Amino acid sequence: MLGAFRRWRRERVLRQSHLDEGLWQQTLDRFPFAWSLNPDDQRRLRDLVVLFLHEKQFAAAAGLQVTPAMRVWIGLQACILVLNLGLDFYRGWSGIILYPAQFVPRHQRVDELGIVHQGDEPYAGEAWLGGPVVLSWADVQGTEYPDGVNVVIHEFAHKLDMLNGDANGFPPLHADMSRRGWADAFTAAYRDFCARVDGGEDTMIDPYASESPGEFFAVLSEAFFEIPDVVQGEYPQVYRQLTQFYRQDPAARMMPVRLGNA
Numbered sequence: 668m669l670g671a672f673r674r675w676r677r678e679r680v681l682r683q684s685h686l687d688e689g690l691w692q693q694t695l696d697r698f699p700f701a702w703s704l705n706p707d708d709q710r711r712l713r714d715l716v717v718l719f720l721h722e723k724q725f726a727a728a729a730g731l732q733v734t735p736a737m738r739v740w741i742g743l744q745a746c747i748l749v750l751n752l753g754l755d756f757y758r759g760w761s762g763i764i765l766y767p768a769q770f771v772p773r774h775q776r777v778d779e780l781g782i783v784h785q786g787d788e789p790y791a792g793e794a795w796l797g798g799p800v801v802l803s804w805a806d807v808q809g810t811e812y813p814d815g816v817n818v819v820i821h822e823f824a825h826k827l828d829m830l831n832g833d834a835n836g837f838p839p840l841h842a843d844m845s846r847r848g849w850a851d852a853f854t855a856a857y858r859d860f861c862a863r864v865d866g867g868e869d870t871m872i873d874p875y876a877s878e879s880p881g882e883f884f885a886v887l888s889e890a891f892f893e894i895p896d897v898v899q900g901e902y903p904q905v906y907r908q909l910t911q912f913y914r915q916d917p918a919a920r921m922m923p924v925r926l927g928n929a
């Protein structure tokens with residue numbers, strides 16, 4: 668539960684904030700998942716972004732300059748995930764590190780078999796358990812295009828998954844959700860998706876989802892917000908679980924937007 672002191676402090680931050688309205692509107696207009704929200708939800712999203720930018724620290728790496736526009740651009744995408752969950756779902760860490768382009772992590776990674784990897788592959792993004800989110804600005808630019816690929820949503824979905832430990836595709840569920848229902852829906856969909864990728868199918872959902880159950884959840888979260896009708900059509904059970912987890916129904920709210928564009 669949010670303590671009275673924290674609530675008071677957040678209300679004060681909102682009263683004193685100076686988010687550039689023009690910049691906010693410009694950013695909002697770029698993302699279909701944001702401009703399809705009703706005005707009330709857009710206002711709640713704006714408040715969340717103000718608090719997010721207040722509570723999280725951005726750091727630049729490799730000579731990048733972080734501008735207000737970059738902070739709002741990332742904040743808006745990070746906050747769409749927690750619009751109906753609240754900022755406390757991003758508790759326990761505060762850093763966002765921005766590289767100008769893809770970066771090679773210097774730390775070692777231990778896989779599920781206990782094998783240590785020191786990769787030399789460049790990353791577009793990374794989320795540390797209990798630590799920062801790291802993003803490549805070159806990859807964050809262009810995320811507004813609704814193609815189901817969005818590195819910001821991806822890494823912040825990992826952060827939600829990490830609320831109860833490693834990113835394994837099983838975030839902490841709400842009290843009104845069934846662990847069995849989640850496991851059944853995701854296990855069946857993951858198996859089916861891996862078979863489709865292995866069979867060489869050119870999937871609308873990013874084939875990177877077949878890497879592991881943790882990646883499947885993160886990639887399906889990208890698709891859930893950007894191409895919700897595809898997730899709903901291909902994996903309706905997973906779509907239902909995601910609507911319960913995120914407490915949002917992007918396919919329903921984006922339908923009039925799409926019809927309006929037709």
Ligand SMILES: [Zn+2]
Nearest residue numbers: 821825882885
């Ligand atoms: Zn990932």
